[in-house]
Amino acid sequence: MPTLVLQNLYHAYGSEPVIDNLNWNQTESEKICLVGRNGEGKSTLMRILAGAESPDQGSVGWSDDARIGYVPQELPLPDETLVRDFILSGAGKAAEYILRYEKLLMTTPDHPDVEKVQQWIEENNAWPLMATIEAVLQRFSLDGSATMSQLSGGWRRKALIARAAIQEPNVLLLDEPTNHLDVESIRWLETWLKEFRGLVIFISHDRSFIDAVAEVIVELDRSQLYRYPIPYENFVDNREERLTIEAEQNALFDKRLAQEEAWIRQGVKARRTRNEGRVRRLEALRQERSQRRNLGGKADIQVQAADRSGKLVFDLENLTFHYPGQRIVENLTTEVMRGETVALVGANGIGKTTLIKILLGQIQPQSGTLVTGTNLNVAYFDQGRHQLDPEKTVMDTVSEGRDFIEINNKKVHVITYLERFLFSPKRARSPVKSLSGGEANRLLLARLFSQPANMLVLDEPTNDLDIDTLELLEELIADFPGTVILISHDRYFVDNVATKVWGMPGNGQVIPIVGGYREWFEFWSKQEAMAAPEKKPKAKPAVAAAQASAGPKPKKLSYKDQRELDQLPDTMAALEQEIAELHNTVAEPTFYTQEQHAVQATLNLLADKEAKLEALLERWVELGG
Structure with a gap:
């Protein structure tokens, strides 16, 4: 049994x-x-435990039998390395x-x-x-x-988790x-x-995941x-009790x-002699006080309110949008009213961000109608952090070079405003x-909430936030008088803030349900369960389309062909995701304002990937998928 001693x-x-210390x-x-x-x-400590970083002082002692598998927070590069390698x-x-x-x-x-x-x-x-690598690939799909x-x-x-598992730690x-994982993958990891x-x-900041695993x-x-x-x-209650006792002490x-x-300070005026023992005790008290590390502050997040929007925010009737080989939304009829918090829930690549872009008018639906309410002021939180210029300072990102910003009709110095966000x-x-x-x-939240808004659009806002800030964000959303549309795989967060869920199980289905993630699940x-007797194994959209047109399956495939058939769904799903991202790029209003060679390169890449997907679909049918 491995043991650890840090000194x-x-x-x-x-x-x-x-x-x-x-x-x-x-x-x-x-x-x-x-x-x-x-x-x-926390991450520094984890790197030290893994041996990826050395401490300046002190010792890290693992027992001799410890075999360590480490999964860092940073994702591996999307390069041309084979997944197996x-x-x-x-x-x-x-x-x-x-x-x-x-x-x-x-x-x-x-070769010699x-x-x-x-x-x-x-x-x-x-x-x-x-044999181990084959077993790991199979287990991790x-x-x-x-x-x-x-x-x-x-x-x-x-793949990063599988890389740790290959060592049989x-x-x-x-x-x-759980960062970047959809709910289905999080459940698998649990x-x-x-x-x-x-x-x-x-x-982890995912409280449902913590309760399931820890x-x-x-x-x-x-x-x-x-x-x-x-x-x-229990942790929340016990921690609060500990901090209360600490504050009293x-x-x-x-x-x-x-x-x-x-x-x-009374000095000699008050008495002729000083108690030297008492002086030494005072010095010890001063020393102890100087070494005290105070508890860090909590973020103080407030939204700059805008005028109220109309009562009806969105009215959708038979809304439909497809990518080649993938239905994003099919004949969706529903509405969003002022004051609602709607959470979009579904697997990665299912089209949640695309649906938000349709609502915001960044992508046009192919059929159906979308009526947008009056007087909407939207603040948009982008999960890719594309709104952040890495070369700008933190304060310039929020204030655009000004010393003061206006929050709810009051001028606030940008430094003071940023202190609220720690x-x-x-x-x-x-x-x-x-x-x-x-x-x-x-910083994205600070910039977002400095804008007058009566509608918040939050795409994966919980990633990397500590739990204190998460809870504050939950309170802010609960108290926000406007409308909130959000995407999150954090089940606890969705349960705490959502008044309605749009479940997206795939194949263009968008199912509105009153309540949070628990009600949707x-x-x-x-x-x-009701469909189980006639239900076929789950398939990605493109695979399902191929299955519908496929003829009778051959009775038996060779080991090599069977392995290829087993791997094709995930390969096609990954390719569909890339195609969807390229379509998002092409749909951007500024796409055709680029240099012609850049536009053509992207369009060529999109055409190549779509052709590759078509070839994979044909191969799937050929193998009897």
């Missing part, structure tokens, strides 16, 4: 310590959720020799190095890795022959593993982690670790220190490119 850990960036003794194989505010050093690379030197051996056999089988490489593999018992550039963000996250370190035997330490919650607060029982609600300490300071004056003058993921999201589970 007097210290790590700083510049002059500011992120971790200061931290200690941790872990002897049980538990599933631990590590929580804490943005900037407390990327996952194999997690196995270290053994993977290098396996890949070298395969390359030699394919290119120069008579073949025998040397083969000998190393045999001596180090690395041949089983060949990944196509090893695809390239990383063909995968969406969610599938690259899966008994310790898993996961930094925000099941996989529950079955994992070993120590799991993960960072056996204990450990909070990192000012370089101290505090253990709490699950579920998450600090108040008593400060009162005593003030009394001693008053005594020392940006210090020094941080406010920093470039955007230096921000962490959580800070970038807080119960409704759709019943629908699937």
Whole structure:
């Protein structure tokens, strides 16, 4: 059983310590959720535990039997590396020799190095890795022959987790593993982690995921670790109690220190001699007070209100929009009224962002009608953070170079405004490119809420936010007098804020349900259960279209053809996602204002990918899919 001992850990960036004299003794194989505010050093600690970063001072001691699998927060690059090779690379030197051996056999089988490489593999018992990679690809439903550039963000996250699994670890370190995953993939990850035997330490803001996986919650607060029982609600209550006691103790300490300071100032005028012991105790009190690390502040988010919109915000009748090979929305008739919070729920690539762009008039529907209400002022939160210029400073991003901005008819200095979002004056003058993921999201919120708005459109607003800021955002949405349209895979967040869900199970269906994610899940589970006797295995839209036109299946395929058939749905789904993204690009109003060669290059790429998808569909039919 792996064990961990951290002693007097210290790590700083510049002059500011992120971790200061931290200690941790872990002897049980538990599933631990590590929580804490943005900037407390959670990701830094995780990198140190994984050996990806070394502390400035202190020691990290893993037991000799520890085999560590690490999943960082950052996604791997969408390059031309094969998925199989990327996952194999997690196995270290053994993977290098396996890949070298395969390359030699394919290119120069008579090369003198073949025998040397083969000998190393045999001596180090690395041949089983060949079977392990196939098993991992199958378990994670990944196509090893695809390239990383063909995968969406969610599938690259899966590949990253698979890369950790290839090492057959008994310790898993996961930094925000649910980012970019849709709800179906999050549920799959929950099941996989529950079955994992070993120590799991993960960072997450997804409270439903925490409750499903964690056996204990450990909070990192000012370089101290505090253990709490699950579920998450227990942590909230116990943490509040701890902080209340701490505040009371600090108040008593400060009162005593003030009394001693008053005594020392009396000096010789009040008495002829001083009590030297009391002077020394005062010095000790001063020293203790100087070392106290105060609790960080909470974000103070307010929306700049605009005039009310009309009562009817959107009226949709038989609204339809398709991409080639994929139905986004089919004959949708519904309405959105002022004051509603509508959450769009569905798998990655199903078309949620496209539907929002249709509502906002950025993409025109192919049929049906969309009536937009009067006096709408929209503030849009973009999950890709495309609204942020990395070269601008934080304050210029919000104020466009002005010292003051107007919030609810009051002038506020931009530094004061940014402090409400936990940006210090020094941080406010920093470039955007230096921000962490959580800070970038807080900056987007700061910019968003500085605009007069009676409608908020939030595309994955919860990514990278700490839980305190998340809860504040929930309160803001609940109190917002206007209309909110949002996309989120955070089930807890959706349950807390949504008054209505538009469920998007695929094939153009958009199903409005009153309530939150829980109501949608119960409704759709019943629908699937009723359809179960005649239901066929789930398929991606393009695959389903191919199935409808396919003839009778051959009785038996070769192993190679069967493997190709099994992998085709995910390959086509990834390609459909790329095609959808390219269609979004082409639909942008500024697309045709570019240089002609840039426009043509994008159109050629789109045509190539659509042709490739068509060829894959034909192959699917040929194999009997």
